[in-house]
Amino acid sequence: MNFLYFDPGLGAMIVQALVAAAAGILLFSKNVMYKVKSILGLTKDDPEEDSIDIEDETDTHDRS
Amino acid sequence: MTDPNLHAHDASFRDPSGYVFVEEGIVKRRILPIYFPQYKALKEQRIYDTLIRKELLIPHQETEVSEAEILLTPEQIPYITYPYEWGFEQYKQAALLTLKLQKYLLSKGFILKDASAYNITFHKGRAVFIDTLSFDFYEENTPWRAYKQFITHFLGPLILTKYHGPEMLKMMQTHIDGIPVSLIASLLPGKTKLNPTLYTNIHLLAKMESKHQEDYEAKTSIAKLSKKAQDNMLKGLFQFIQKLALKKDTEWGNYYEKTNYDAKAFEAKKKLVQQWVTQLKPDRLIDMGGNDGTFARTVRAKVAHVMVTDIDTNAVDQNMRQMQKNNETNMLPWVCDVLQPAPGIGFHNTERSSMIARLQAYQPDVVMALALIHHITLSGNVPFEKSAAFFASFSNTLLIEFPKRTDSWVTSLLVRKREFKGHFDHYNQSQFEAAYERFFECVEKQPIAGTERVLYHFKRKDSVKPKA
Numbered sequence: 001m002n003f004l005y006f007d008p009g010l011g012a013m014i015v016q017a018l019v020a021a022a023a024g025i026l027l028f029s030k031n032v033m034y035k036v037k038s039i040l041g042l043t044k045d046d047p048e049e050d051s052i053d054i055e056d057e058t059d060t061h062d063r064s
Numbered sequence: 065m066t067d068p069n070l071h072a073h074d075a076s077f078r079d080p081s082g083y084v085f086v087e088e089g090i091v092k093r094r095i096l097p098i099y100f101p102q103y104k105a106l107k108e109q110r111i112y113d114t115l116i117r118k119e120l121l122i123p124h125q126e127t128e129v130s131e132a133e134i135l136l137t138p139e140q141i142p143y144i145t146y147p148y149e150w151g152f153e154q155y156k157q158a159a160l161l162t163l164k165l166q167k168y169l170l171s172k173g174f175i176l177k178d179a180s181a182y183n184i185t186f187h188k189g190r191a192v193f194i195d196t197l198s199f200d201f202y203e204e205n206t207p208w209r210a211y212k213q214f215i216t217h218f219l220g221p222l223i224l225t226k227y228h229g230p231e232m233l234k235m236m237q238t239h240i241d242g243i244p245v246s247l248i249a250s251l252l253p254g255k256t257k258l259n260p261t262l263y264t265n266i267h268l269l270a271k272m273e274s275k276h277q278e279d280y281e282a283k284t285s286i287a288k289l290s291k292k293a294q295d296n297m298l299k300g301l302f303q304f305i306q307k308l309a310l311k312k313d314t315e316w317g318n319y320y321e322k323t324n325y326d327a328k329a330f331e332a333k334k335k336l337v338q339q340w341v342t343q344l345k346p347d348r349l350i351d352m353g354g355n356d357g358t359f360a361r362t363v364r365a366k367v368a369h370v371m372v373t374d375i376d377t378n379a380v381d382q383n384m385r386q387m388q389k390n391n392e393t394n395m396l397p398w399v400c401d402v403l404q405p406a407p408g409i410g411f412h413n414t415e416r417s418s419m420i421a422r423l424q425a426y427q428p429d430v431v432m433a434l435a436l437i438h439h440i441t442l443s444g445n446v447p448f449e450k451s452a453a454f455f456a457s458f459s460n461t462l463l464i465e466f467p468k469r470t471d472s473w474v475t476s477l478l479v480r481k482r483e484f485k486g487h488f489d490h491y492n493q494s495q496f497e498a499a500y501e502r503f504f505e506c507v508e509k510q511p512i513a514g515t516e517r518v519l520y521h522f523k524r525k526d527s528v529k530p531k532a
Contacts (some may be wrong), residue, residue, distance in 0.1 A: 008213075012211050012212035012215075014276070015272045017289055023300025023301070026260055026300055027300060027303075030303075050306070054120070054168040056114065
């Protein structure tokens with residue numbers, strides 16, 4: 001069940017396919033660049049950089 | 065039947081799923097039956113658990129369950145800051161948290177049904193999501209319906225700030241529903257059209273929105289978007305925002321390096337502040353005009369909750385970075401221009417409360433105003449009586465530093481008045497004391513060794529306490 005209590009904007013719903021396509025191309029080309037650089041040994045990892053991914057809980061035994 | 069929203073908090077009326085209310089000073093959340101399916105699914109699939117354990121969502125306890133309602137008591141947050149009081153770094157962190165949550169929820173078959181910046185505040189040193197009812201079921205292949213809100217609440221203000229400076233973040237104060245897409249697009253330089261992320265998310269969005277705004281009958285069929293495509297969209301936005309940086313340098317950032325007193329005088333001031341705060345044993349302390357938190361840090365370990373405000377967003381950002389680096393979870397920095405603190409905004413002027421109202425509810429035990437009064441009085445032309453009344457409206461104890469006319473900062477501020485310099489003859493210690501002693505009792509005053517400054521310890525008179 002959805003309750004749309006604010007207007008999402010029709011244009012905004014349609015444009016997302018184009019936003020996603022552009023992002024897809026960008027991400028893909030960044031990936032290619034990264035691979036090329038890592039072959040050439042030019043990559044440096046930034047351990048402080050936050051990732052978008054939230055890791056799932058693997059340990060469920062420590063709940064008390 | 066009584067109106068279920070009767071006792072709702074003034075900011076909690078937009079979402080029919082439930083609302084927040086305050087009972088005996090405790091903030092609680094009432095969930096209405098319309099949201100029970102979502103709530104139960106989120107609970108059973110341990111979504112709430114995971115997000116709370118990751119410190120991304122405010123923890124809550126289920127305190128009452130019946131057929132008519134479920135009551136949650138969330139962990140209480142001492143002070144809520146609003147988007148227009150955040151520094152650029154804080155704003156970025158709030159935006160990234162929103163994207164992170166949407167991406168995670170999507171993988172679990174849920175979505176964020178709104179992407180309001182007010183769903184986030186800062187607590188225990190980090191951004192935390194506070195609207196527990198903002199989650200909904202995902203319907204296969206539907207676009208993110210909070211997408212436009214994300215742009216108007218997050219990407220828009222951030223990108224405008226990149227090009228026009230931190231003043232742009234204050235636009236959220238006049239646009240409670242976010243900055244209109246067409247306005248964002250018109251304020252951005254033309255070259256942003258060459259950037260694929262900005263072209264699609266801002267310029268194209270603005271175009272599409274204006275094209276479809278007259279579709280009153282919702283004739284156009286709703287667009288589709290695969291989950292994979294939405295993932296890409298979210299990842300693209302995340303990486304773009306993560307890389308955003310401000311160009312503008314701070315006016316105050318290196319204040320302590322260019323300030324007029326030497327290391328010895330600095331130590332003397334620090335010692336005095338530490339000594340007085342230690343005696344007062346406050347639970348809640350606010351340092352107004354506290355720059356990057358240098359002085360607040362000298363007493364941080366002795367106080368349960370410390371807030372530091374400054375007019376300069378860069379100082380606030382600097383403070384935030386230090387806090388997160390040192391894991392100082394009891395500090396909360398935010399942006400405040402003492403000469404125009406955040407007013408009450410939104411419907412009925414009560415949706416988001418004013419800074420004064422929030423500070424009165426916060427009830428700080430100690431208010432520090434170091435190196436601030438000469439700016440209020442000489443830059444802001446605020447008479448001592450008025451600034452004393454301002455501080456008395458929320459301070460039980462006020463530690464305030466008074467730089468004398470012979471102080472080099474004061475001299476320089478007075479010189480800048482040129483032919484009006486004579487209008488500021490009232491800027492002296494005796495007039496300052498006379499005005500402040502109408503509202504406060506002077507408990508102690510001490511000259512700061514090696515400077516032309518005096519530190520005062522004032523206690524508010526009972527007769528001027530604001531009515532509860």
